[in-house]
Amino acid sequence: MVWQTIWGQIVDLSLFAVLLRLMTPILLAALGGLISDIGGVINIGLEGLMLMSAFTSIAVGSSTGSWVVGVLAGVGVSMLVSYGMGFFSLKMKVDIIITGFAVNIFGSGFTIFLMSKIYGLTGNYSPSGAPRIPLVKIPFIEDVPVLGKLLSGHSLMVWIAVLSVFFCLFLIYKTPYGVHLRSVGEAPYAAQSLGIPIKRIQYSALAWSGAFAGLAGAFMSNGLTNMFVKDMTAGTGFLALAVVLLGNRNPIGILIGSIIFGLASALATIVQTVPNSPIPSQFIQMIPYVVTILALVFFALQNKRRLATLA
Amino acid sequence: MKSSRAIYLEVGGILAAVFTALLCGFIVILFTSSEPFTAISALLLDPLSSTFNIGTILNKAVPLILTGLALSVVFQSGVFSMGAEGQLYIGAFVGALAGVYLPVMSPWIHMPLVLICAMIGGALYGAIPGLLKAYLNASEIVTTLMLNFVAILTTSYFVNNQFKAANGGGYARMENISKDILLPKLFPGMNAHAGILIALLAVVVVYLLMYKTSIGYELRLVGKNGHFARYGGIATRKVIVVSVMISGGIAGLAGIVEILGIHQTFKENFSASLGFDGIIIALLARNHPIGVLIAALFYAYIQVGAQTMQFGSDMPREVAVIIQVMLVLLVSAQAIFTYLKQRYAKTGQKAVK
Numbered sequence: 129m130v131w132q133t134i135w136g137q138i139v140d141l142s143l144f145a146v147l148l149r150l151m152t153p154i155l156l157a158a159l160g161g162l163i164s165d166i167g168g169v170i171n172i173g174l175e176g177l178m179l180m181s182a183f184t185s186i187a188v189g190s191s192t193g194s195w196v197v198g199v200l201a202g203v204g205v206s207m208l209v210s211y212g213m214g215f216f217s218l219k220m221k222v223d224i225i226i227t228g229f230a231v232n233i234f235g236s237g238f239t240i241f242l243m244s245k246i247y248g249l250t251g252n253y254s255p256s257g258a259p260r261i262p263l264v265k266i267p268f269i270e271d272v273p274v275l276g277k278l279l280s281g282h283s284l285m286v287w288i289a290v291l292s293v294f295f296c297l298f299l300i301y302k303t304p305y306g307v308h309l310r311s312v313g314e315a316p317y318a319a320q321s322l323g324i325p326i327k328r329i330q331y332s333a334l335a336w337s338g339a340f341a342g343l344a345g346a347f348m349s350n351g352l353t354n355m356f357v358k359d360m361t362a363g364t365g366f367l368a369l370a371v372v373l374l375g376n377r378n379p380i381g382i383l384i385g386s387i388i389f390g391l392a393s394a395l396a397t398i399v400q401t402v403p404n405s406p407i408p409s410q411f412i413q414m415i416p417y418v419v420t421i422l423a424l425v426f427f428a429l430q431n432k433r434r435l436a437t438l439a
Numbered sequence: 440m441k442s443s444r445a446i447y448l449e450v451g452g453i454l455a456a457v458f459t460a461l462l463c464g465f466i467v468i469l470f471t472s473s474e475p476f477t478a479i480s481a482l483l484l485d486p487l488s489s490t491f492n493i494g495t496i497l498n499k500a501v502p503l504i505l506t507g508l509a510l511s512v513v514f515q516s517g518v519f520s521m522g523a524e525g526q527l528y529i530g531a532f533v534g535a536l537a538g539v540y541l542p543v544m545s546p547w548i549h550m551p552l553v554l555i556c557a558m559i560g561g562a563l564y565g566a567i568p569g570l571l572k573a574y575l576n577a578s579e580i581v582t583t584l585m586l587n588f589v590a591i592l593t594t595s596y597f598v599n600n601q602f603k604a605a606n607g608g609g610y611a612r613m614e615n616i617s618k619d620i621l622l623p624k625l626f627p628g629m630n631a632h633a634g635i636l637i638a639l640l641a642v643v644v645v646y647l648l649m650y651k652t653s654i655g656y657e658l659r660l661v662g663k664n665g666h667f668a669r670y671g672g673i674a675t676r677k678v679i680v681v682s683v684m685i686s687g688g689i690a691g692l693a694g695i696v697e698i699l700g701i702h703q704t705f706k707e708n709f710s711a712s713l714g715f716d717g718i719i720i721a722l723l724a725r726n727h728p729i730g731v732l733i734a735a736l737f738y739a740y741i742q743v744g745a746q747t748m749q750f751g752s753d754m755p756r757e758v759a760v761i762i763q764v765m766l767v768l769l770v771s772a773q774a775i776f777t778y779l780k781q782r783y784a785k786t787g788q789k790a791v792k
Contacts, residue, residue, distance in 0.1 A: 172580070216768050216772065219774065220768070220772040220773075220774045220775065221772060221773035221774040221777070222768055222771045222772050222773070223771060225519055225580065226722060226767060226768075226771045227768065229715075229718065229767070230764045230767045230768050233715075233719075233760060233763060233764055233767075234760060234761075234764045236760075237757040237759075237760025237761075237763075237764075238757070238760060238761070240755070240757045241755055241757035241758060241760065241761075244755040244757070245471055245755065250755070363588065366584050366588075369581065369584070370581055370584070370585060373578065373581050408596050408599075408600070410592040410593070410595055410596035410599075411592070411596065413588075413592055414588070414589055414592045414593070417585040417586075417588045417589050418585075418589065420581065420585050421571075421581075421582055421585050421586070424571070424577045424578065424581060424582060425571065425575060425577060428571070428575035428576055428577045429575065431576070432575065432576075
């Protein structure tokens with residue numbers, strides 16, 4: 129019965145739509161994680177950044193009545209906090225892992241604090257008539273049977289996420305900034321001796337990660353659900369972090385990794401809705417984590433072999 | 440070895456950080472509360488106002504001390520494990536299985552057996568990222584984070600299916616553990632359970648292990664300088680695996696003590712990030728066992744204070760997060776401590792190393 133349900137959803141392409149929805153926040157956050165990782169400042173605070181953006185986005189969006197303002201505010205807050213991360217890790221010399229960790233605790237606690245102080249609510253905030261990130265209906269294609277369902281009717285943020293992959297490819301591999309970024313991450317002292325301002329580059333890398341995590345968070349509250357639920361990111365930021373490694377630190381790899389993670393969440397969602405399913409949903413939810421560990425082992429083995437042939 | 444001056448300087452720096460963090464919390468309360476002084480006094484004084492609250496502080500400190508110890512061990516060997524949460528789940532799960540399903544025997548044998556099973560469970564689960572780190576150089580941050588999810592989901596599966604209590608009232612949990620191996624209350628009329636004794640014992644054991652044994656010495660040496668340790672003839676890889684396993688064992692102990700002291704059976708998602716709180720404790724304590732004890736008590740105090748503040752004023756308890764985050768950031772800010780030391784050296788005193 130589960131297989132029939134899954135097969136039915138594959139045939140009528142609704143699995144594909146669910147996959148795109150669930151993949152988008154992972155992909156966006158992972159692209160953020162990628163840029164900071166390439167710049168040598170691994171950002172494990174993605175989860176906290178997403179939460180803060182999710183809350184800001186729906187709060188500002190519903191009070192101004194404009195989703196654009198909401199999303200921009202969310203991205204702005206997220207970037208501001210990542211500058212704060214830069215201050216603590218680059219200036220005050222706090223380990224970047226600890227800084228990210230602090231941002232995660234802060235994001236979870238502070239959003240609940242604000243929700244209870246501003247709205248007097250403790251669990252979730254769902255303003256009626258809050259503006260949503262619009263769906264993109266493509267004229268003509270919309271009416272073509274299969275193509276319409278594949279391409280039309282998805283949230284604007286899905287498209288932004290896909291375009292961001294190409295933007296990141298361009299930014300990292302085709303611009304002088306990208307060259308600086310990679311050299312700072314690979315060999316900071318060498319980069320410094322060439323006169324590249326390491327700290328400025330690292331601040332900007334963190335800001336990029338804040339911007340993308342901000343988009344991801346804003347999509348979760350203003351696009352996916354139209355509400356803010358405490359701790360609503362539920363580990364998406366950590367998934368994104370795993371995708372960065374799974375994707376072998378390049379945007380296309382990250383796209384593929386996000387698809388794998390999105391697919392697993394989509395399947396788990398379907399299995400959970402089928403009563404008396406013989407497949408435990410826990411094991412399907414587990415797939416991405418196990419895949420990540422296996423991928424890490426695979427890359428490590430490959431590295432080891434390469435080093436062995438060099439020696 | 441550090442000179443006593445350096446230790447004073449470090450303790451002074453940490454106290455200054457604690458003070459600044461509290462100050463940040465107070466400032467936020469002043470700006471957002473309509474009754475700031477009620478709120479602050481509830482936060483600072485109410486935890487000590489009743490034996491019930493004091494008992495709660497001790498109970499909250501127990502898992503924090505244990506996970507803090509677990510992480511301080513592994514951090515000292517230079518491995519940045521985030522895996523205490525998962526190890527805690529596996530340990531608690533294995534221990535609870537032993538508590539529920541072992542044949543009837545004297546509680547004097549049964550209880551230690553349950554604790555040992557939990558520690559073995561946690562240690563073996565800790566061995567996975569340890570081996571991956573030592574032999575493949577796979578990032579322990581990612582593997583441990585992923586293994587946390589795997590542990591939580593696996594135990595959730597089992598208590599939803601094979602080991603689900605028949606009379607669980609719709610909750611995903613195991614059968615109740617027999618009353619005679621639960622941790623007893625310390626004093627009548629106080630809710631503190633005997634777990635605090637286990638935690639104190641663990642502090643002493645970890646202290647002796649880290650500072651009085653050769654494995655502790657090797658472990659710290661590997662953490663300080665892995666290359667140097669390897670040239671010095673230390674089997675770095677083995678040391679890393681051992682340190683992660685010790686850490687996992689203590690995390691497993693934290694899990695089962697929480698079960699035997701508070702929950703009385705294994706429940707799905709029971710931990711609510713105790714393993715991550717342990718990271719904060721280890722950071723605040725600078726990985727020192729005695730520091731872990733103090734930091735955990737302080738942290739538990741703030742948590743209980745936040746609760747009494749939520750009852751007694753218009754402030755939600757999440758304000759405590761600001762204090763926690765500032766604490767973590769300020770205590771780990773190397774720049775502040777370097778600055779303090781330079782200032783100290785400049786004022787004409789003997790330079791401090």
